[in-house]
Amino acid sequence: DQQVKQNSPSLSVQEGRISILNCDYTNSMFDYFLWYKKYPAEGPTFLISISSIKDKNEDGRFTVFLNKSAKHLSLHIVPSQPGDSAVYFCAAVSSGSARQLTFGSGTQLTVLP
Amino acid sequence: NAGVTQTPKFQVLKTGQSMTLQCAQDMNHNSMYWYRQDPGMGLRLIYYSASEGTTDKGEVPNGYNVSRLNKREFSLRLESAAPSQTSVYFCASSEVRGSGNTIYFGEGSWLTVV
Numbered sequence A: 001d002q003q004v005k006q007n008s009p010s011l012s013v014q015e016g017r018i019s020i021l022n023c024d025y026t027n028s029m030f031d032y033f034l035w036y037k038k039y040p041a042e043g044p045t046f047l048i049s050i051s052s053i054k055d056k057n058e059d060g061r062f063t064v065f066l067n068k069s070a071k072h073l074s075l076h077i078v079p080s081q082p083g084d085s086a087v088y089f090c091a092a093v094s095s096g097s098a099r100q101l102t103f104g105s106g107t108q109l110t111v112l113p
Numbered sequence B: 001n002a003g004v005t006q007t008p009k010f011q012v013l014k015t016g017q018s019m020t021l022q023c024a025q026d027m028n029h030n031s032m033y034w035y036r037q038d039p040g041m042g043l044r045l046i047y048y049s050a051s052e053g054t055t056d057k058g059e060v061p062n063g064y065n066v067s068r069l070n071k072r073e074f075s076l077r078l079e080s081a082a083p084s085q086t087s088v089y090f091c092a093s094s095e096v097r098g099s100g101n102t103i104y105f106g107e108g109s110w111l112t113v114v
Helices: none
Strands: A010-014 A019-025 A030-038 A045-051 A055-057 A062-067 A073-075 A086-094 A101-103 A109-113 B004-007 B012-013 B018-027 B029-036 B042-049 B064-068 B075-077 B087-094 B109-113
Touching: A010 A019, A019 A030, A019 A086, A019 A109, A030 A062, A030 A101, A045 A055, A045 A062, A045 A073, A062 B087, A101 B004, A101 B042, A109 B018, B004 B087, B018 B087, B018 B109, B029 B064, B029 B075, B042 B064, B042 B075
Parallel strands: A010 A109, B012 B109
Antiparallel strands: A019 A073, A030 A045, A030 A086, A055 A062, A062 A073, A086 A101, A086 A109, B004 B018, B018 B075, B029 B042, B029 B087, B064 B075, B087 B109
């Protein structure tokens, strides 16, 4: 049973518009959340993160929102650019000694020129 | 800046054959990881090494063994490959175990078992 879920396998957005990628989780022990970006034939690269004590974190065009009561986080990209086309993975870290990353299945974002 | 380097990039194996995926990092990181990525499954942790001399099982360790040869190198071995092990394998390293925002991934190794 996947503890981190990305229910949309793909998303297409027009250049300049907002991209919203969603992620849901089931484990209440998760206390740190991350987004990774992956281009074809490359490894994932860290994009942005948020601690469970916050509800928003912003870095340039990227903003992550966390709704703990709904166990939901989202990544907003504004404005979207063609270079943002990639697979985006949501990941979570649980409190406790292991602190391993649990990944979602990814969402393929395509930004159309 | 090589970062995390893994070899080979592509490999085709016959069922029952063995092979070792090599990984090296040049960032002086303590922790290293092996993940596999399968369609619709995201990345799943196979094994990790929190520090030199230690290894621990992750979510999907069956059919694999690992060796933390030194601080730089962490290898993944398939003793008797099975078609279910067809996947893309990623090695990663981080300064601190579980420190997600400082985890660096290699470019991946595409393994096909026929």
